[in-house]
Amino acid sequence: MSGWRDVDVAIIGAGVVGCALARELARFDCSVVVLEQATDICEGTSKANTAILHTGFDCVAGSLESRLVHRGYELLRDYAAAANVAIEATGAVLVAWDEDQAASLPALAEKARANGYPESVLVGAHEVYELEPHLGEGVLAGLRVPGESIIDPWSVVSAFATEAVRAGVELCLGTRVESLEREGECHVVCTTSGRVRARWVLNAAGLSSSKVDGFCDHHDFTIQPRRGELIVFDKLSRALVNSIILPVPTKRTKGVLISPTVFGNVLLGPTADDVDDPGATGTTREGLERLLDAGARMMPELLDEEVTATYAGLRAASEHQDYQVRRHEGENYVCIGAIRSTGLTSSMALAEYVMELMRSAGFDAASLPAPPVPVMAPLGEGQRRRYLDNELIAVNPAYGEVVCHCERVSAGEIVDALKGDVAATSISGLRRRTRAMNGRCQGFYCAARVVAMMIEATGRVASDLTGLPR
Amino acid sequence: MSTDVDVVVVGGGPAGLSAAMRLRERGVSRVVVVEREKVAGGVPRHCVHPGFGMRDLHRLLSGPHYAETMVRRALARGVSLLSATTVTSCDEGGVNVTSARGTQRIDARAVILATGARERPRPARGVPGDRPAGVFTTGQLQQWTYLEGLPVGARALVVGAEHVSFSAILTLRHAGVATVALVTEHQRHQSVTGAGLVARTWGHAPVHSFTRVVEIIGRRRVEKVVLENLMTGRVWSETVDTVVFSGDWIPDHELARRCGIVMDPGTLGPASDALGRTSNANIYAAGNLLHPVESADVVSLWARDVADTVAAELLHRAEGTRPWVTLGIEKPVSWVWPNRIIVGHAPTRLRLHTESFTSARTLQLVSSGHVVAEQRLRRTTPNRSMNVASSFVDALGEASATIRLR
Numbered sequence: 001m002s003g004w005r006d007v008d009v010a011i012i013g014a015g016v017v018g019c020a021l022a023r024e025l026a027r028f029d030c031s032v033v034v035l036e037q038a039t040d041i042c043e044g045t046s047k048a049n050t051a052i053l054h055t056g057f058d059c060v061a062g063s064l065e066s067r068l069v070h071r072g073y074e075l076l077r078d079y080a081a082a083a084n085v086a087i088e089a090t091g092a093v094l095v096a097w098d099e100d101q102a103a104s105l106p107a108l109a110e111k112a113r114a115n116g117y118p119e120s121v122l123v124g125a126h127e128v129y130e131l132e133p134h135l136g137e138g139v140l141a142g143l144r145v146p147g148e149s150i151i152d153p154w155s156v157v158s159a160f161a162t163e164a165v166r167a168g169v170e171l172c173l174g175t176r177v178e179s180l181e182r183e184g185e186c187h188v189v190c191t192t193s194g195r196v197r198a199r200w201v202l203n204a205a206g207l208s209s210s211k212v213d214g215f216c217d218h219h220d221f222t223i224q225p226r227r228g229e230l231i232v233f234d235k236l237s238r239a240l241v242n243s244i245i246l247p248v249p250t251k252r253t254k255g256v257l258i259s260p261t262v263f264g265n266v267l268l269g270p271t272a273d274d275v276d277d278p279g280a281t282g283t284t285r286e287g288l289e290r291l292l293d294a295g296a297r298m299m300p301e302l303l304d305e306e307v308t309a310t311y312a313g314l315r316a317a318s319e320h321q322d323y324q325v326r327r328h329e330g331e332n333y334v335c336i337g338a339i340r341s342t343g344l345t346s347s348m349a350l351a352e353y354v355m356e357l358m359r360s361a362g363f364d365a366a367s368l369p370a371p372p373v374p375v376m377a378p379l380g381e382g383q384r385r386r387y388l389d390n391e392l393i394a395v396n397p398a399y400g401e402v403v404c405h406c407e408r409v410s411a412g413e414i415v416d417a418l419k420g421d422v423a424a425t426s427i428s429g430l431r432r433r434t435r436a437m438n439g440r441c442q443g444f445y446c447a448a449r450v451v452a453m454m455i456e457a458t459g460r461v462a463s464d465l466t467g468l469p470r
Numbered sequence: 471m472s473t474d475v476d477v478v479v480v481g482g483g484p485a486g487l488s489a490a491m492r493l494r495e496r497g498v499s500r501v502v503v504v505e506r507e508k509v510a511g512g513v514p515r516h517c518v519h520p521g522f523g524m525r526d527l528h529r530l531l532s533g534p535h536y537a538e539t540m541v542r543r544a545l546a547r548g549v550s551l552l553s554a555t556t557v558t559s560c561d562e563g564g565v566n567v568t569s570a571r572g573t574q575r576i577d578a579r580a581v582i583l584a585t586g587a588r589e590r591p592r593p594a595r596g597v598p599g600d601r602p603a604g605v606f607t608t609g610q611l612q613q614w615t616y617l618e619g620l621p622v623g624a625r626a627l628v629v630g631a632e633h634v635s636f637s638a639i640l641t642l643r644h645a646g647v648a649t650v651a652l653v654t655e656h657q658r659h660q661s662v663t664g665a666g667l668v669a670r671t672w673g674h675a676p677v678h679s680f681t682r683v684v685e686i687i688g689r690r691r692v693e694k695v696v697l698e699n700l701m702t703g704r705v706w707s708e709t710v711d712t713v714v715f716s717g718d719w720i721p722d723h724e725l726a727r728r729c730g731i732v733m734d735p736g737t738l739g740p741a742s743d744a745l746g747r748t749s750n751a752n753i754y755a756a757g758n759l760l761h762p763v764e765s766a767d768v769v770s771l772w773a774r775d776v777a778d779t780v781a782a783e784l785l786h787r788a789e790g791t792r793p794w795v796t797l798g799i800e801k802p803v804s805w806v807w808p809n810r811i812i813v814g815h816a817p818t819r820l821r822l823h824t825e826s827f828t829s830a831r832t833l834q835l836v837s838s839g840h841v842v843a844e845q846r847l848r849r850t851t852p853n854r855s856m857n858v859a860s861s862f863v864d865a866l867g868e869a870s871a872t873i874r875l876r
Binding site for chain 1 (some may be wrong): 597
């Protein structure tokens with residue numbers, strides 16, 4: 001993209017919300033661009049979360065978040081199945097470790113019902129231990145939430161983006177929005193790589209959503225980045241955990257949980273610390289220690305296992321208890337802001353809701369036949385991975401050639417990810433699309449080869465990929 | 471598709487190749503080594519410095535030359551080598567593999583696990599901060615430099631000061647990278663005498679003792695590393711674009727754990743006797759999977775003993791399970807190997823690791839609450855194994871025992 005562009009819709013941000021919007025709009029007869037400041041999709045809040053498909057049982061009843069999480073859960077569950085995105089209905093058990101927490105469980109069950117989720121069940125300590133025999137001592141009671149599921153968060157965003165791009169949406173990466181100007185019915189979006197005149201502007205800028213809202217002179221909310229640090233344990237710990245183990249939530253955070261991942265690891269986290277810098281995605285000694293302390297109480301055996309990775313993500317929290325989704329009267333601009341940790345679950349419902357807002361404000365593009373749902377590479381341990389797929393290996397032997405040994409990623413999958421419609425352009429992008437280098441050795445065995453493959457497939461220069469000066 | 475062999479060896483490094491060729495020498499006819507990399511040879515493939523082959527081949531070779539020699543010799547002895555082939559699971563009857571030819575079952579009368587060891591990467595060491603590019607382990611750095619010829623950076627900090635850490639300086643130098651310093655939380659480096667002096671004078675890289683990495687800073691690329699002296703509390707930072715996490719070895723034990731054999735809490739490898747016998751009569755183990763880590767030539771020599779045992783037991787398999795006792799540890803001993811002793815079979819060797827430097831102390835063998843053996847031990851160095859006369863455990867009866875320092 002360069003110079004001037006005229007489009008029907010400009011979406012700011014290519015996280016899970018922006019890509020869900022792009023996918024939704026690709027089903028209408030209109031021109032759409034997605035403007036993303038990072039050089040890849042899924043680079044902000046969407047890349048570092050707890051990877052859970054929430055039922056919304058603990059949302060604020062009656063909130064927009066509650067409604068959209070509830071609806072989004074069903075939409076994303078079905079979409080993930082269609083797009084071959086790994087998802088496992090592990091269920092969750094919310095565990096009370098003291099009398100106060102135990103006393104609050106019936107109210108949580110009631111809240112779940114108010115959120116349209118009547119399936120939660122109060123259980124005694126004995127049953128909690130039957131469900132999760134490796135929990136530490138001191139469980140008093142629990143609340144089973146059978147619908148909570150785990151999902152591959154990265155492939156969801158990739159699938160949305162791939163579907164949108166294949167249907168003609170233009171994805172402009174490395175394009176930061178610097179200002180927004182009204183021009184009659186339209187907005188002119190000034191970016192680092194040119195100007196876009198758009199009939200509609202959708203602000204899905206995540207951590208920057210309040211800043212972009214400010215470009216339109218709206219000050220309805222302020223993003224207060226909330227950092228969540230997480231520890232990923234080795235796959236050999238997966239057998240310790242059957243379901244998502246939740247603490248009793250507080251007003252501010254869902255608390256530190258232990259959750260299996262679809263990749264076969266176990267997550268411990270997140271912390272919840274307000275930070276000022278929207279780039280503060282580093283982990284801290286204090287944060288990691290807090291997690292290990294919590295983990296030692298919840299599941300002592302977990303700490304005997306090796307740590308595979310640690311990371312921190314920033315949730316786009318605000319001073320409000322609910323999402324900030326709003327179209328101001330007379331403006332063809334919708335802000336989709338303050339989408340907190342539930343945004344992955346609600347993403348498709350958010351897109352649906354934004355379409356309703358646009359429709360009621362006169363957006364009248366004709367519907368097109370729905371584009372085919374892309375079929376993503378099977379990355380989940382519950383799926384048939386490429387290295388085991390004899391039919392595919394017979395067609396393309398590179399699927400049998402394992403390059404990343406810890407995660408069993410084949411050469412064929414790496415090449416696919418570098419050449420897809422929304423191809424990996426960075427080492428971290430390749431990790432998210434294939435799992436290569438995400439395993440216990442963190443590249444001891446494969447990183448050199450993977451990077452060499454990347455250079456060969458893309459013609460990129462090694463120093464570019466590794467952040468060195470040319 | 472399935473193949474039937476006498477012995478399948480998982481891993482084509484020094485231990486696996488050495489065991490395989492010894493099996494052939496002992497008259498075992500069908501021996502297959504399964505190697506997941508395209509080229510067999512294991513870690514020495516990317517250790518481009520001399521120091522290999524002394525004790526097993528009686529020659530002084532570089533790592534790659536040693537790896538090639540081992541592969542050539544194994545092939546010459548009639549070992550079948552399946553490279554670029556990954557073992558996806560194993561059991562007492564053989565292994566399941568995948569490769570460009572698809573999945574395959576290899577049935578075997580015995581399995582030898584020789585999957586080696588790797589260095590703990592940054593996250594496993596709990597080092598916080600940003601996650602920029604420029605963070606390596608030595609193994610990764612060596613492959614990066616010697617196998618792929620990729621650019622590394624300009625200034626590096628090496629975390630760790632054991633043997634392999636000094637090898638990292640060589641690799642960095644070859645890659646045109648200046649090593650700013652080595653840092654270790656211990657009181658001094660743990661390599662051979664003089665290594666620190668050589669690093670300081672020739673490599674211009676001082677060893678900072680009692681020092682830990684507090685934080686790594688950098689957005690796209692490492693920009694600096696914050697360090698802390700654990701004794702004085704002084705905190706400072708080094709401006710570097712590269713950090714190499716060296717040493718701190720852990721067995722690559724996934725297959726071993728998943729096939730259900732008993733693991734040792736000290737080494738984190740399979741519990742085994744000195745002949746590589748594990749808790750499953752058909753599954754043996756060899757090399758640094760058992761004892762992280764010994765040098766390649768030592769590993770290769772000891773793997774011959776495992777092969778001799780496998781060859782003998784293929785002919786005369788012991789009936790039923792053999793009674794055995796475990797050799798446990800008490801801190802600061804961090805592991806002892808062998809850690810499983812078959813009753814009536816005195817081990818041929820005994821190696822011991824401690825987690826910290828210790829001065830001359832008494833090593834005790836404690837069984838059923840009694841000290842059954844004692845021996846003076848000279849000072850120990852962490853990250854280096856030391857020999858203990860295997861007669862030390864002669865007093866072991868039919869009860870398990872613990873080794874401790876007093």
